[in-house]
Structure formats: structure tokens, C-alpha cells
Amino acid sequence: MTTQAETSQTDAQTKLSAYAHPERLVTTQWLAQNLGADNLVVLESNEDVLLYDTGHIPGALKLDWHLDLNDQLSRDYVDGEQFAQVMGERGIGRDTIVVIYGDKSNWWATYALWVMTLFGHEDVRILDGGRAKWIAEGRETTTDVPTVEAVDYPVVERDDSTIRAFQADVLKHLGQPMVDVRSPGEFSGELLSIPDYPQEGAMRGGHIPGAKSVPWGKAANEDGTFKSREELEALYQDEQGLAPSDDVVAYCRIGERSSHTWFVLTHLLGFEQVRNYDGSWTEWGNSVGVPVER
Amino acid sequence: MAGQFAASTRTDDLPEAMAELAGEFHELAQKERLQLLLELANDLPDLPDSYAGRLGEMEKVDECQSPVFLAVEVDSDESRTVHIFLSAPPEAPTTRGFAGILHESLDGLGAQEILAVPDEAPYRFGLSEAVSPLRMRGMVGMLGRIKRQVRAHTTIDERQ
Numbered sequence: 001m002t003t004q005a006e007t008s009q010t011d012a013q014t015k016l017s018a019y020a021h022p023e024r025l026v027t028t029q030w031l032a033q034n035l036g037a038d039n040l041v042v043l044e045s046n047e048d049v050l051l052y053d054t055g056h057i058p059g060a061l062k063l064d065w066h067l068d069l070n071d072q073l074s075r076d077y078v079d080g081e082q083f084a085q086v087m088g089e090r091g092i093g094r095d096t097i098v099v100i101y102g103d104k105s106n107w108w109a110t111y112a113l114w115v116m117t118l119f120g121h122e123d124v125r126i127l128d129g130g131r132a133k134w135i136a137e138g139r140e141t142t143t144d145v146p147t148v149e150a151v152d153y154p155v156v157e158r159d160d161s162t163i164r165a166f167q168a169d170v171l172k173h174l175g176q177p178m179v180d181v182r183s184p185g186e187f188s189g190e191l192l193s194i195p196d197y198p199q200e201g202a203m204r205g206g207h208i209p210g211a212k213s214v215p216w217g218k219a220a221n222e223d224g225t226f227k228s229r230e231e232l233e234a235l236y237q238d239e240q241g242l243a244p245s246d247d248v249v250a251y252c253r254i255g256e257r258s259s260h261t262w263f264v265l266t267h268l269l270g271f272e273q274v275r276n277y278d279g280s281w282t283e284w285g286n287s288v289g290v291p292v293e294r
Numbered sequence: 295m296a297g298q299f300a301a302s303t304r305t306d307d308l309p310e311a312m313a314e315l316a317g318e319f320h321e322l323a324q325k326e327r328l329q330l331l332l333e334l335a336n337d338l339p340d341l342p343d344s345y346a347g348r349l350g351e352m353e354k355v356d357e358c359q360s361p362v363f364l365a366v367e368v369d370s371d372e373s374r375t376v377h378i379f380l381s382a383p384p385e386a387p388t389t390r391g392f393a394g395i396l397h398e399s400l401d402g403l404g405a406q407e408i409l410a411v412p413d414e415a416p417y418r419f420g421l422s423e424a425v426s427p428l429r430m431r432g433m434v435g436m437l438g439r440i441k442r443q444v445r446a447h448t449t450i451d452e453r454q
Contacts, residue, residue, distance in 0.1 A: 048389075
């Protein structure tokens, strides 16, 4: 007899296998079965820095987007040495399979994955549905923080040329496909930040000329999982006319929401050339002399 | 405003309970500060029956990244004792922790004592580094709104 859980698990696997790079996602069932496996490290990355401490997937370690991945002095990501330390102290080697999950439809988890990709970490995956789905399914959580034996992670130079766009790149890119993943009010210039978030950080409201508005959250279901391949194709390809061969730049306010869209376009839809402009609106909307559209 | 994020350990201009709590935070290492913040989140009292289920009648703190609601009552005694009611969801422990700090520090003080709290007091707990400046604004917003409500309550009364 097939139980309901097993049926939905098969459905989840079928859904994943339709994506361009299904190996970039794992289901909650897969993770539950593989917890504790050698060569697997699970990281939780949330918007709320205390959420991990209230209870997390057994064996998971915390990765703080602000403290661990951003340089604390200049506005940039950590360098190769700092990254090696962040990875090594979590027991992650260059060949380790890393599964990341988090709150808010994996918003910050995909950001962490994108930063790990800047350093060329090969096998890094997202738990489809993230923290919310794991908890909704009544799976085990714990407040025990595992003790980890540090390992050596090589010092790798960050590659900022492939999946990251700087302002100069975006200026050269004007007229080519661009996705603005912020809320409609931010796109129109009415708001300078996400509704309900502090209004901060930009002198001008609006969007980069020519950018299409596709709020990042449209790629996620209510339960935090990614929408199906078919639904995502309808959203980005049919409605917006983007094609997998396009050279695309995605941006938001500081580059975190657009990491989610970068993940969707690159790994779920198989777009070949997507860059995340992490300077995003907090840079563009403050820059002198750059074009703005409303 | 460059100095705003500089770690300040000054506590002599804070009310006693707030100064004590700030001192406790400073004695701890960064990671332990987050643990204390979590304890304060857990200790935030539930809303009394008079407010439970009536969030619409409370003030929404827009500076916070999660839904936070605030109400302030001021007694008519001599020191105008202030009662603070804060609600923040359990899935937003950081925000709840901020609410917990303010409740623990300010509830039961006199109106003048609360109005005298420096607006940048939230930066005195040594949390800016662990929690990021963006998130700290949530607590600044809560404090500002508490003070504004205390001011509104006491000014209206004076006119009567």
C-alpha cells in the first residue's frame, strides 16, 4: 500500500526532475533520509539571525548572510581567505555536498548559494520549501548546535565576472534583457524599499530603463517551494518574452531577492547567461547621472 | 551619522533597568549576546486580554521587518507611570527580542523618564555588529513610537 506521504514524495521528485538542473534541489524527504551522511553539510541561512537558535534541522549549521558572507568594512563579499575560513570551520571541504535552506521561501538560502557559486563551490543545493516546509511536515528540529571538526578549505579567488554584474556592466547592458525583481511599488518608483520594510537608502525611485518587472516571490508557492517548470516558463518566457539564450541581468535593492530569481532562471529554467547586479537599487538609485525610468 | 553605528558602552544616561541590561549584553561575547536576545524574545509577555486579538487597534511599527504592534497606557498618578504592550510573532525572534529589551527596560517607568531616553539607546546594547544596522532600525522605530505615544498621552491630559 502506498501511503499519502510516499505519493506526495513521488510527486515532489517528478516536479524536480522537470527542471533544467534538478541536481540543484533536494526534497525534504531526501534530506531526512540523508541527514548525517558523510560528505554532506546542511546550512541554514535566514533573514532573522535568531531563527536558527529557536530550532533547526538536526545537524544543520548556521550561516549568517551579514556576518559570514559580507565584508564588514567595504560593501563587498568576503574574500577567498575569509570564505575558506567560513567553510572550513563548518567542516566543509571543496568536495562537500552543501544543502542550504532558510526562511521566506529560501530567499536568503539562494543568496548564500549564489555567493558560494562566486567561489566556484561545485555541489551546493537548495532544500525545496526551506525551513517552512520542513516544519509544516512536522519533521524533527533541535536547538542542539553540532560541534564540528574544522577542515581545510582551499583559498579560492572569487570570480566576479560570470554571475555577478557591477554598475559599469549594467550601463553597457542597457537595452538588453533585465529583470527587476522588486515589488511593483518599488518598480514604479512610488516606494524606495519593500512595503513594510524601512524606507531607506536611495535618492531616486524608479527602475533601470528597459527592465521588466517580475517580483521574485512570483516564482515561489505558498508553502515556500519553487513553482513548477511549466509555471516558471509561463512567467518568464511566455509573459516576459525572455529566452534561455538571452544575456540577462537581475537586480533588486541589495542583490538578495535577485539571487532567488538568478537561481530560478539559471538552475530551474536553464538560462545560460544570468548575472546578479548586487549593487542593485541602493547603488543605482543613488548614482549621479545614470538613467532612471518610472 | 557616522558615529551612530560605533559601539557605545555609555550607560550613565539610561534609566536604571536599561543600563543594567545594556551592561549585561556588553559582558557577553557576540554569540552569547544573541542567546540573551533570544531569552528576552521568549520572555516578552503575552498581550493582556484587553488587547489580545485586537491588533488593529494598536499602532503598527512600520520600521520593523515583521508585524509588530504597540500600545502605550499612561496612569494618572504623580509620576505618570507608563505601561507598554508589544506584540511580535514567534517566527521573528530578533524583532521579538528588540521588543523584549524595550519592555524589560521601560515598562513601569514614569513618563518623563521614558521621554529622557536617548533616541539612539538601541545602539547601546552591543548588538549592531551581530544583528546588522538595517535590523537595528526596527528597535529605533519602536522606541521612537513609544516616546511619541507617551508624549501624546501626557500632552492631551495637560490640556484637559
